Amino acid sequence: MKYQDEYRDATVARKLQQAIADIATRPWTIMEVCGGQTHTIVRYGIDELLPEKIELVHGPGCPVCVTPLELIDKAIAIASRDDVIFCSFGDMLRVPGSRSDLFDVKARGGDVRVVYSPLDCLKIAEQNPNQTVVFFAVGFETTAPANAMTIWQAKKRGIDNFAVLVSHVLVPPAMEAILSSPSNRVEGFLGAGHVCSVMGLEEYEPLSQQYQIPIVVTGFEPVDLLEGIYRCVRMLQQGQVGVDNQYARAVRREGSRPAKELIADVFEITDRKWRGIGLIPDSGYRLRGEYQQFDAEQRFAVGHLDVLESDKCLSGMILQGIKKPHECPAFGNQCTPEHPLGATMVSSEGACAAYYNYGRLLRSKGEPAEPYVPSPTH
Amino acid sequence: MCLGIPGKVVETYEEHDVLMGKVDFGGVSKQICLSMTPDVQEGQYVIVHVGFALQVIDEAEARQIFAFLEAMDDLDELSVGNPESSAETLP
Amino acid sequence: MTHVADVDRSTCPIPRNDYERVLLGHGSGGKLSADLIQRVFLDGLGNDVLSALEDSATLSIGSDNSPGSDHRIAFTTDSFVVKPLFFPGGDIGKLAVYGTINDLAVAGAHPLYLSAAFILEEGFEIEQLRRIVASMDEACTLAGVTLVTGDTKVVDRGKGDQVFITTTGIGLHRPSYHLSIHNARPGDQVIVSGTIGDHGITIMSTREGIEFETALQSDTAPLNDLTRTMLSACPSIRLMRDPTRGGVSSTLNELAVASAVGIELDEASIPIRPEVHSACEMLGLDPMFVANEGKLIAVVPENNAQVLLQAMRRHPLGRDAAVIGNVVEDHAGMVVMRTLIGGQRVVTMLAGEQLPRIC
Numbered sequence: 001m002k003y004q005d006e007y008r009d010a011t012v013a014r015k016l017q018q019a020i021a022d023i024a025t026r027p028w029t030i031m032e033v034c035g036g037q038t039h040t041i042v043r044y045g046i047d048e049l050l051p052e053k054i055e056l057v058h059g060p061g062c063p064v065c066v067t068p069l070e071l072i073d074k075a076i077a078i079a080s081r082d083d084v085i086f087c088s089f090g091d092m093l094r095v096p097g098s099r100s101d102l103f104d105v106k107a108r109g110g111d112v113r114v115v116y117s118p119l120d121c122l123k124i125a126e127q128n129p130n131q132t133v134v135f136f137a138v139g140f141e142t143t144a145p146a147n148a149m150t151i152w153q154a155k156k157r158g159i160d161n162f163a164v165l166v167s168h169v170l171v172p173p174a175m176e177a178i179l180s181s182p183s184n185r186v187e188g189f190l191g192a193g194h195v196c197s198v199m200g201l202e203e204y205e206p207l208s209q210q211y212q213i214p215i216v217v218t219g220f221e222p223v224d225l226l227e228g229i230y231r232c233v234r235m236l237q238q239g240q241v242g243v244d245n246q247y248a249r250a251v252r253r254e255g256s257r258p259a260k261e262l263i264a265d266v267f268e269i270t271d272r273k274w275r276g277i278g279l280i281p282d283s284g285y286r287l288r289g290e291y292q293q294f295d296a297e298q299r300f301a302v303g304h305l306d307v308l309e310s311d312k313c314l315s316g317m318i319l320q321g322i323k324k325p326h327e328c329p330a331f332g333n334q335c336t337p338e339h340p341l342g343a344t345m346v347s348s349e350g351a352c353a354a355y356y357n358y359g360r361l362l363r364s365k366g367e368p369a370e371p372y373v374p375s376p377t378h
Numbered sequence: 379m380c381l382g383i384p385g386k387v388v389e390t391y392e393e394h395d396v397l398m399g400k401v402d403f404g405g406v407s408k409q410i411c412l413s414m415t416p417d418v419q420e421g422q423y424v425i426v427h428v429g430f431a432l433q434v435i436d437e438a439e440a441r442q443i444f445a446f447l448e449a450m451d452d453l454d455e456l457s458v459g460n461p462e463s464s465a466e467t468l469p
Numbered sequence: 470m471t472h473v474a475d476v477d478r479s480t481c482p483i484p485r486n487d488y489e490r491v492l493l494g495h496g497s498g499g500k501l502s503a504d505l506i507q508r509v510f511l512d513g514l515g516n517d518v519l520s521a522l523e524d525s526a527t528l529s530i531g532s533d534n535s536p537g538s539d540h541r542i543a544f545t546t547d548s549f550v551v552k553p554l555f556f557p558g559g560d561i562g563k564l565a566v567y568g569t570i571n572d573l574a575v576a577g578a579h580p581l582y583l584s585a586a587f588i589l590e591e592g593f594e595i596e597q598l599r600r601i602v603a604s605m606d607e608a609c610t611l612a613g614v615t616l617v618t619g620d621t622k623v624v625d626r627g628k629g630d631q632v633f634i635t636t637t638g639i640g641l642h643r644p645s646y647h648l649s650i651h652n653a654r655p656g657d658q659v660i661v662s663g664t665i666g667d668h669g670i671t672i673m674s675t676r677e678g679i680e681f682e683t684a685l686q687s688d689t690a691p692l693n694d695l696t697r698t699m700l701s702a703c704p705s706i707r708l709m710r711d712p713t714r715g716g717v718s719s720t721l722n723e724l725a726v727a728s729a730v731g732i733e734l735d736e737a738s739i740p741i742r743p744e745v746h747s748a749c750e751m752l753g754l755d756p757m758f759v760a761n762e763g764k765l766i767a768v769v770p771e772n773n774a775q776v777l778l779q780a781m782r783r784h785p786l787g788r789d790a791a792v793i794g795n796v797v798e799d800h801a802g803m804v805v806m807r808t809l810i811g812g813q814r815v816v817t818m819l820a821g822e823q824l825p826r827i828c
Contacts, residue, residue, distance in 0.1 A: 001404040001747055003384035003423055003435055006444070010737075013810035015447050035828045036380045045812020063380075064828055089428070090753075090824030107490045114824055116679040116752065117429025119411060142380055143827065145414055146430040149396075157394060194382045197425060197432045220382070222810045227443050248439040250382075250425045256433060259414045380828040381753045403751050405744030406674070406683040426751075428827050 003249070007221030008044075016226035017049045020233055027053040028236050029185050030229060031178070033171060034140075034192035035062035036220050044222045054233060057185065060174050061192055063139045064091045066274040067167045072097040074302045075165055076105055078134055081300070085111045085128055087121045088136040118150040125154075125162045134296045137164040142194040144168055144285060145259035148266035151287070151294050163296040166286055169272055171195050172203050173283035179211045188232040191217035193224070193247040198263075200255025204243045212241050219247040266291055382427040384435055385410070387420055401426060492822075496550075498715025499758070499819025522727075523650055524572040524710060527642060541642035543578035545569060548635045553675050554597065558668075558686030561634060562601035564762065566608035566616075567691045568713065569638040574693035575709035575765055577648040577700060578640035580612065585636050586620040590629040598632065612691035614638070646700060652707035653728035657796040658774035660767045662695065662781060663688070663789040665717050666745040669759035679752060679825055685744045690763030695786045699767065702780035707768040711761070715819050718757040718804065720766050722818045726802045734794035734806040734816065753826035758819045768796065 006012070032038060038058045041047055047056045060066055076097050079086035086102070093102045093114065106112040111131070115121060118135055125133040137147040147164065154162045171192050178184055191204060196217045208215050214235035218228030228246040235244065245251055263285070272284025287295050385401035390412060392398065401410040401424065408429070412418055415431045424431035494501040511520055518526045525545035549565040566583065573580040585605065589598070609616050667688040674683050692711065700706060712720035717739075725732050741756055749756045763786060769777050774792060781787030794806075804816040 001384065001743070001750065002386070003440060004750065008809045010810050012444070012447060015450070019450070034380070039828075043814055044808045044810050045814050046810070048812050049810070062828060089827040091826045091828050093824060103492055103494070104490075107492050113677075114679065116825055117411075119429055139380070139827065142382070142427055142432070145432075146411070146428045149411060149413060149430070153394060153396065194380060194425070194427060194432060197382070222808075223443060248442065249436045250433045252433070256414050258416060259432070262414075381826060383750050400682075404747035405742070406681045406685070406748045406751065408681045408751070 004221060007219070007223040009223065012223050013049075013226055016223065016230055020054065020226070020230050021051045023230075023237055024051050024053055024233050025237065027055070028187050028233060029055045029057060030188045030190060030232055031057045031059045031186040032190040032218070032225070032228075033059040033061040033175060034190075034195070034220075035065070036194070037061070037190060037192070037218065037225060040220055040222060040225055046222060046225055049226075050229065054229065056229075059178065059189075060274065060277065061140065061171065061195075063143075063167070063169055064095060066169055066174075066276065067092075067095065067138055068273040068275050069098060070273075071165065071167050072101075074297065075136055076100055076102060077302050078165065078296060078300050079105045079110045079112050080108070081110075083131055084300075085113060085124060085131045085133045086136070087113050087115045087118075087124065087133060089138065090114045092136055092138060118147050119153070121162060122150060122154060122157070122159055125159050129161060132161045132163060132299070134163045134165060134300075136167070138167045140169055140171055140192065140195050141199050141263070142192075142197070144263045144267065145198060145256070148262045151266050151291055152262065154294060155291065160293075163294050163299050164287070165296040166267075167272075168267065168285035169274065170269070170283050170285070172207060173280050174274070174277075175204075175207060176211075177277065177280050177283075179207070179213065186213070188213060188236050189215045190225070190228045190232060191215045191243070193217060193219045193251060196245075196247070196251045196255065198256050198259045200260075201243050201245060201251070201253050202255075208241050208243050214241055214244065216244045216246050217251055219250065380427060382425045382432060384423050385426050386423050387412070387418055387431075389420060390418070399431070401431070494822040496714070497819060497822045498713065498719050498760070502715070503818070521649075521651075522723075523576065525576045525578065525638075525640075527576065541644075543573045543576050543580075543640040543642055544638070545572040545576075546635060546637040547572060548633060550630070550633050551672065552630065553672075554601065554631060556675055556687055557671055559689040559762075560601060560604050561632065562604035563608045563689050565634040565636045566605050566612065566614075567689050567763065569636040570612050570614060571692045571711045571763075571765070573638050573640035574691070574696040575648075575711050576640070576642070577646035577696065577706075577709070578642045579697070580614050580638055580640040580693050582639045583609065583614055583616045583636050584618045584620075584638075585616055585634060587622070588629050588633040588635075589621065589623045590631050591623055591626040593631050601632065601634075608691070612693060643700075645704060646706075648706060648708045650708055650710065650724050650727040653724055653730050653768045653796050654707065654770075655730060655796050655798040656771050657707060657768050658771055658792050659721070659732060659734070659794040659796065660769060660774065660778060660781070661717065661740065661791060661793050662692075662765045662767070662787045663763075664740045664742045664745065665712075665761055665764065666741060666749065666756040666759035667764075668762040669716070670745045670748045670754075672760070673752070673754075674748065681748065681751070683744050683748065685742065685748075688761060688763040690786055692763060692765055692786065695781070695784050696765070698780055698784050699777060699787075703769060703773045703777040705770050705773050706777065707770070709765050709767045711765050713762065714760050716756070716758040716760060717766065718755075718816045719818055721804045721816065722802075724766075724768065725804055728796075729801045731797040731800040731802070732794055732804040733797050734804065736806050736808050738791055738793045740789045740791050740793075753828075754823055757816055758823045771795070 072095055102112050121133050121135045204215050214232055216228045216232045218224055231244055231246055267285035268288050269282050270284050270286040271281045273279050385403040387399045388402050390399040397412040399410050399412045400407055410426055411430045415434050418434050423435040425433050495505045525543045528542045528544055530540045530542055547568045549561050551561050554561045570580045671685050671687045674681050710720045721732050778790055781790035806814050806816050808814050
């Protein structure tokens with residue numbers, strides 16, 4: 001695939017690995033914000049290729065992981081109704097609610113469907129006029145334009161048997177929450193590439209200045225991550241702050257104007273609760289007044305639900321990069337992908353799942369991997 | 379943020395007054411909403427996330443890292459996918 | 470100034486342990502399936518033959534039970550529930566015939582006879598049934614087996630998804646071959662007969678909600694001629710398996726555990742069609758977990774690997790055969806892959822159902 005294969009090239013990766021090793025003279029702690037980046041790092045074994053002094057910690061950029069428990073429970077309640085076709089991205093189906101998950105609802109006869117794009121919901125709504133199609137609108141800013149367009153089209157085309165359960169969260173407030181915490185260890189950020197494709201770089205500049213921290217907006221392929229880490233380490237070594245754009249092939253400084261306009265038309269900023277972290281003011285989206293008719297929470301008046309919390313899962317500390325998955329006592333025994341205790345183990349983007357699935361159970365501490373020399377046959 | 383992959387726009391059309399396109403991802407293709415990239419031309423590449431194109435890929439910027447590494451080190455060793463190609467002739 | 474809520478407070482739900490009901494994940498060939506087999510089936514029915522969990526059972530019939538006797542039979546069964554019934558490259562009938570033949574073939578046996586049981590939903594079109602049967606007939610002829618007995622049941626409309634087919638097969642073991650999932654040894658090479666993920670991605674391309682356009686076809690095919698060729702060229706083959714549901718990763722993990730060995734894979738060596746690769750990228754799927762049909766994995770002593778590979782590549786069903794890894798003493802029971810960029814990754818078994826993702 002063009003614009004992908006070349007970013008997975010072993011020789012290029014090795015050169016970047018060497019470049020990082022050459023310039024890093026001090027220990028640095030860098031956080032990659034986005035779950036997709038965590039996935040790549042663990043799936044390709046990138047952090048093992050870095051010098052020991054560079055520590056990568058994994059951030060809360062997993063919208064699946066941070067969707068509040070109450071909302072999962074509401075989703076389950078709505079999906080269990082006979083008059084509802086509940087549509088969701090695949091990621092959400094196994095996230096545990098207080099007592100159950102969406103997969104369970106499906107097993108008990110609920111009409112729960114996986115969709116690739118939110119627009120698919122409109123087709124389903126038109127084909128099933130006697131049911132209400134409810135879409136679980138989860139995501140960061142990256143997914144907001146798609147969800148906004150879908151809601152905008154529903155209104156324009158008069159598709160009334162459609163509603164959304166909104167759980168949108170925003171990256172800059174999350175980064176600020178981490179930076180302002182007394183236990184923060186993060187010295188540099190790899191910014192979320194696709195979030196910035198939509199929103200641009202501007203809102204990260206004040207953050208960078210206020211906390212005096214370099215932010216390198218980074219892509220998702222192994223070469224992107226390695227280049228992003230290289231650029232971040234270089235800034236740290238040189239005492240530079242500011243926003244750097246590694247992912248310039250897909251990120252413009254101003255972001256995407258059509259996308260931002262669409263978001264502003266349909267959504268407005270609101271406070272949001274983040275699972276594992278707590279309430280962060282002005283950290284999410286909700287539907288604007290003119291689109292309230294599509295709000296599933298209002299339409300189905302799900303009301304107060306008894307939310308069951310337990311004590312074992314450390315998702316919160318992992319989402320902030322304070323603990324690593326293998327430092328959690330439940331990791332790998334009580335908590336595994338088949339029997340997840342928390343969202344970070346369920347979502348394939350969650351740090352715990354990534355660690356588990358790519359086998360960090362046996363990760364030995366402290367030994368950096370040998371630089372990989374590709375054989376001539378490659 | 380999340381899963382966004384590069385694809386080539388092979389045709390564009392309007393559906394419900396919205397710009398749509400057929401995008402090819404190396405042998406599989408899908409109908410993608412192009413409303414966020416209204417100026418995209420057939421033959422250009424876009425980043426696609428949940429059925430929507432987010433941005434047109436900037437070809438010049440895409441070559442930067444390879445140019446940077448060339449400048450940093452020996453050009454000969456660089457074999458990006460096809461051993462016979464050099465950075466200037468990326469497919 | 471915003472500050473994070475008390476970091477020591479955790480917000481997690483009660484853990485889900487045993488599921489009370491069957492989930493789709495129990496059928497996907499990964500860990501949930503394995504769990505169901507252990508907890509329910511082996512617990513209730515276990516015996517030595519069943520518990521070996523080979524793709525087919527090896528039975529001795531008659532008074533002469535020595536390992537070299539001519540009366541060792543291979544016996545296997547499989548059910549087919551695929552939707553859609555007709556897909557690019559095949560249909561449920563073909564799958565039902567080839568799937569069972571392949572379980573016999575990879576055991577090293579010569580497939581001979583099949584039975585077929587049909588569960589039909591009231592209202593299912595007879596014309597479609599005719600098409601399926603014609604396809605099965607063609608498949609049996611191509612593979613050189615005879616379908617000798619069968620059964621049909623009909624259930625009420627809404628109680629059975631159009632048609633389910635169960636086929637059972639019998640084959641004859643050749644006296645000199647004793648392939649088993651317990652046979653792998655450190656030093657052995659792991660070979661795959663061709664590109665991975667073709668079948669699963671073809672099926673996925675037809676799924677409502679995630680469908681996409683592609684020229685890709687299912688790789689369903691009878692492997693008995695290939696296996697015969699392979700064993701002829703290389704009698705020292707340790708074992709063969711066909712990686713169906715759960716993908717190559719399930720098969721390799723099963724054999725790593727059964728043989729108590731580690732497996733090391735080289736990602737760059739794994740053959741995959743560009744379309745399968747692209748579809749997996751688009752949907753966020755891992756090709757190692759995607760179902761295959763007319764493909765097999767073979768484990769062979771190192772010295773014989775090249776001879777076997779050449780023999781496979783001369784066969785139409787083995788053109789893309791490749792060595793994808795080797796068996797080691799380390800990390801017994803685990804499969805570790807060296808990634809494209811040189812890092813390491815453990816390839817675990819699929820937990821439940823692999824779902825498309827956006828993150």
